[in-house]
Amino acid sequence: xxxxxxxxxxxxxxxxxxxxxxxxxxxxxxxxxxxxxxxxxxxxxxxxxxxxxxxxxxxxxxxxxxxxxxxxxxxxxxxxxxxxxxxxxxxxxxxxxxxxxxxxxxxxxxxxxxxxxxxxxxxxxxxxxxxxxxxxxxxxxxxxxxxxxxxxxxxxxxxxxxxxxxxxxxxxxxxxxxxxxxxxxxxxxxxxxxxxxxxxxxxxxxxxxxxxxxxxxxxxxxxxxxxxxxxxxxxxxxxxxxxxxxxxxxxxxxxxxxxxxxxxxxxxxxxxxxxxxxxxxxxxxxxxxxxxxxxxxxxxxxxxxxxxxxxxxxxxxxxxxxxxxxxxxxxxxxxxxxxxxx
Numbered sequence: 001x002x003x004x005x006x007x008x009x010x011x012x013x014x015x016x017x018x019x020x021x022x023x024x025x026x027x028x029x030x031x032x033x034x035x036x037x038x039x040x041x042x043x044x045x046x047x048x049x050x051x052x053x054x055x056x057x058x059x060x061x062x063x064x065x066x067x068x069x070x071x072x073x074x075x076x077x078x079x080x081x082x083x084x085x086x087x088x089x090x091x092x093x094x095x096x097x098x099x100x101x102x103x104x105x106x107x108x109x110x111x112x113x114x115x116x117x118x119x120x121x122x123x124x125x126x127x128x129x130x131x132x133x134x135x136x137x138x139x140x141x142x143x144x145x146x147x148x149x150x151x152x153x154x155x156x157x158x159x160x161x162x163x164x165x166x167x168x169x170x171x172x173x174x175x176x177x178x179x180x181x182x183x184x185x186x187x188x189x190x191x192x193x194x195x196x197x198x199x200x201x202x203x204x205x206x207x208x209x210x211x212x213x214x215x216x217x218x219x220x221x222x223x224x225x226x227x228x229x230x231x232x233x234x235x236x237x238x239x240x241x242x243x244x245x246x247x248x249x250x251x252x253x254x255x256x257x258x259x260x261x262x263x264x265x266x267x268x269x270x271x272x273x274x275x276x277x278x279x280x281x282x283x284x285x286x287x288x289x290x291x292x293x294x295x296x297x298x299x300x301x302x303x304x305x306x307x308x309x310x311x312x313x314x315x316x317x318x319x320x321x322x323x324x325x326x327x328x329x330x331x332x333x334x335x336x337x338x339x340x341x342x
Contacts (some may be wrong), residue, residue, distance in 0.1 A: 022080045023217035023248045024071035026064065026209065027235075028227035029085065033092035036121075042132065042230055046237075051104060051232065053240055054082055057219060057321040061106040064138055065183050068207055068225065071248075076136040080245060084108040085209070085227060087142055087187055088116065088285035089123045098131060104330040107135075111142035111187035111209075114174040125178045132179050140185035141206075144170035148155075148341045150260060164200065185209065192335050195258045196225040212315060212331035216250025219275065224253055226331060243254050247322045249330035250274050261336040265305040268316055268332050280321055286314035293318075 030040035032047045054061065057105075062081040070076050084101070085094045089112040101108055111129070116122045123131075131137045143149065144167045151160040168186075175182045183235055184206045188197075191211025201208045201223045214226035228234070228243050250273045257268070267287075278295040285305040287290045294302045313335055320328040 017135070021074065021112060021247070022076040022078045022215065023215040023246070024062070024067050024076065024081050024083060025244055025246060026068075026085055026227040027091075027230045028087060028209075028211060029097070029230050030044060030087050031090050031092045032086075032097040032222070033090075036090070036092060038232060040231055042232055043195065046232060046235060047097060047109055048100055048232075049237055050235060050240060051100060051106065053237060054106075054244065056103065057241065059071050061104075061108075063107045065185060065207070068216060068222075070240040071216040072218065072220060072222060082244060085111060086185070087111045088113055088146070089128060091121055091123050093128075094123050094127045094131065095213055098299045102134070102136065105136070107138070109138040109140055109183070109185065112171070112175065113139050113142040113146040113189070114144050114171045116146065117174075117178075129177070129179055138183050138185070139175065139179055140183045140187070141168065141175060142187050143167045143189055144174065146189045148190060148192055149188065149197050150192050150335065150337060151196060153337055160196075161200075162196065168200070168204075181303045191333055192313070193224065193258060194260050207289075210333065212333040213243070213317065214329045214331050215246045215248045219248050219250060219252050221253035223260070224256075242327055243329070245324075245326040246319075246329040247320070247326055249320070249328045251330065256332060258332045259335050261334050261338075264308045264336065266334055267304040269296075269300045269301055270303065270318070270330075272301070275299055276320060279317060282320070283316055283318040285309075286311070291316070309334070309336065310339075312336050312342070 029042055032042050034043050049337045058217055059080055059082050062083050064083040067081050068084050071233045089110050132139045149164050161199045186201055186206045188207045208223035209227055211229055212226050213228045235293055251270050255271050275298045278293055278301045281293050283291050283303045288305050288307055291305045316332045322328050
């Protein structure tokens with residue numbers, strides 16, 4: 001018994017002192033406004049306070065394409081970095097967010113669903129062109145129609161491929177025609193993707209960003225890159241530092257499922273690339289709170305919520321202590337394709 005206790009104590013000590021490299025944390029916004037839908041909005045005052053907090057922590061804000069490739073290659077040189085992104089090209093980004101970012105010299109990326117440009121509540125092509133002329137701004141593809149892109153139940157593969165290629169290509173052509181060259185980046189509408197869609201992006205040489213939380217590092221995968229949602233509900237200052245300082249979880253992201261739900265509740269297997277004390281691994285499920293972690297061996301654990309889910313999208317979020325008070329952070333989004341689309 002004493003030998004077992006000693007082994008556990010030693011494992012905990014090693015885990016507590018385990019060094020964590022610098023990684024890239026990408027923040028995801030939609031509206032920056034006090035009058036738009038709360039679920040997708042960050043108030044102007046909260047957005048300003050978030051930027052202030054980044055500045056107080058002396059974290060450099062980087063250009064997304066370059067910083068992502070550096071993080072994937074492990075070339076951040078022990079400097080934690082932040083990137084800022086906006087989905088959908090809402091007008092409030094132009095009227096409220098752009099000036100706050102400009103005065104700090106912070107770069108940012110706008111993912112544009114092109115069919116919406118110029119409609120009520122969205123930026124115009126002129127406004128996007130104005131922002132795009134700044135070296136601080138990267139413009140990228142968010143599909144033409146903002147449709148749900150994973151293959152639907154009963155949808156023929158050929159029909160799915162035509163549908164998705166049309167949405168990606170129409171957006172790419174509109175962006176090139178209206179704005180010139182845009183970055184080879186893509187943000188999945190609703191954060192939903194499947195392996196076939198990932199393959200399509202990989203064939204185009206595009207980086208793909210979701211809406212699951214976590215940091216980007218050497219264990220991340222270039223077509224399922226995480227971002228932290230920063231709407232009012234998720235971006236409060238109390239937990240912001242932990243997110244900004246988070247590290248990529250020590251699991252090769254390519255071994256994780258694409259999140260298309262096959263059984264409800266799903267089981268997630270974490271094949272760790274280093275021994276961890278699973279007693280310190282904390283996981284939560286959307287709407288169910290903390291859920292149990294089962295240790296298989298010194299590098300493998302499984303996570304499964306006790307109850308079924310009734311929503312189209314939900315997440316398992318797991319954290320583990322890293323060095324200097326930071327946390328390894330992993331979020332697995334699940335998508336139940338049998339549920340109605342938004």
